[in-house]
Amino acid sequence: MAIALSNRYASMTYRRCGRSGLKLPAISVGLWHNFGHVDNYANALEMTLTAFNLGITHFDLANNYGPPGGSAEETFGRILKHELGAYRDEMVISSKAGYSMWPGPYGDMGSRKYLVASCDQSLKRLGINYVDIFYHHRPDPDTPLEETMGALDYIVRSGRALYAGISNYYEPEQAAAAARILRQLGTPCLIMQPSYSMFNRRIENGLLPTLESEGMGCIAFSPLAQGVLTAKYLQGIPEQSRAARPTGFLKVEQVTEDKIAKVRQLNDLAQQRGQTLAQMALAWVLRHPQMTSALVGASRPSQIEDCVGALQNLAFGNDELARIDSILA
Numbered sequence: 001m002a003i004a005l006s007n008r009y010a011s012m013t014y015r016r017c018g019r020s021g022l023k024l025p026a027i028s029v030g031l032w033h034n035f036g037h038v039d040n041y042a043n044a045l046e047m048t049l050t051a052f053n054l055g056i057t058h059f060d061l062a063n064n065y066g067p068p069g070g071s072a073e074e075t076f077g078r079i080l081k082h083e084l085g086a087y088r089d090e091m092v093i094s095s096k097a098g099y100s101m102w103p104g105p106y107g108d109m110g111s112r113k114y115l116v117a118s119c120d121q122s123l124k125r126l127g128i129n130y131v132d133i134f135y136h137h138r139p140d141p142d143t144p145l146e147e148t149m150g151a152l153d154y155i156v157r158s159g160r161a162l163y164a165g166i167s168n169y170y171e172p173e174q175a176a177a178a179a180r181i182l183r184q185l186g187t188p189c190l191i192m193q194p195s196y197s198m199f200n201r202r203i204e205n206g207l208l209p210t211l212e213s214e215g216m217g218c219i220a221f222s223p224l225a226q227g228v229l230t231a232k233y234l235q236g237i238p239e240q241s242r243a244a245r246p247t248g249f250l251k252v253e254q255v256t257e258d259k260i261a262k263v264r265q266l267n268d269l270a271q272q273r274g275q276t277l278a279q280m281a282l283a284w285v286l287r288h289p290q291m292t293s294a295l296v297g298a299s300r301p302s303q304i305e306d307c308v309g310a311l312q313n314l315a316f317g318n319d320e321l322a323r324i325d326s327i328l329a
Helices: 041-053 071-090 112-126 145-157 172-185 207-213 257-272 277-286 301-312 318-328
Strands: 014-016 023-025 027-030 058-060 092-097 131-136 161-167 189-193 217-221 293-296
Touching (some): 027 301, 071 092, 071 112, 092 112, 112 131, 112 145, 161 172, 172 207, 257 318, 277 301
Parallel strands (some): 027 058, 092 131, 131 161, 161 189
Antiparallel strands (some): 014 023
């Protein structure tokens, strides 16, 4: 078993999640990539230990993370069993269901059948009795929202999860409706997880004020645009980067010269602020008072250390925000 540093909580910032009693670290770690069976276990372990020793208590998974699907949960379960199990009560572990996971009509979307079965499978892979947060991963247009939210309520009431959340519910009215149903059932919706970065500003459609009014927190995934908002691609596409890997969701054709030209300008501004580009991009996401946490992925421990460094300077002047908007435009 690993022994965590005694001062691991000294420098991390924790933010209250909506109107709940739960606080999350301003930087959380997602296991979407680099924790599957195709990845190096020793590196996954080192990244987890590094994060925990930096005060990162929240680790975010989903049933389909890997590849193959389910393997990220198995990897993290192995880490818990052999290294960090003694610290389970100091962690917030989340998982999700909503994307295709197994063949047939019951392995996808938002039915009660799928969500409950998937949660049970996730707990088995993780080797734990409950997850702290269980999300519906994406809206299902063919299943009544009442059924999907009812399944989340049941998962919480049955002890499989402590809190319920939603992910990718981008329309403010839909997020509010989900929160309203859960509140009526007696299981408040804790949090919403959307994609948000300088290159994806979809949630600026009024979603954040809606989440605030509903008492929900917000945790942004892909705040670094899958690595584009770092210095990684300034000199081309390196081997083993997400754009270069066949298992990645970031495609080579998405890393355009126009986008990299903007990244270079943003990098210049970050240097003027005394930050790396990744640190500035995270600070920009966290500038919203409704933003509970930024969920980062990493391929090596030093990247997690760099991300946590963003917390040393979260303030922006109006001129800096205007310059960022001008670059992005």
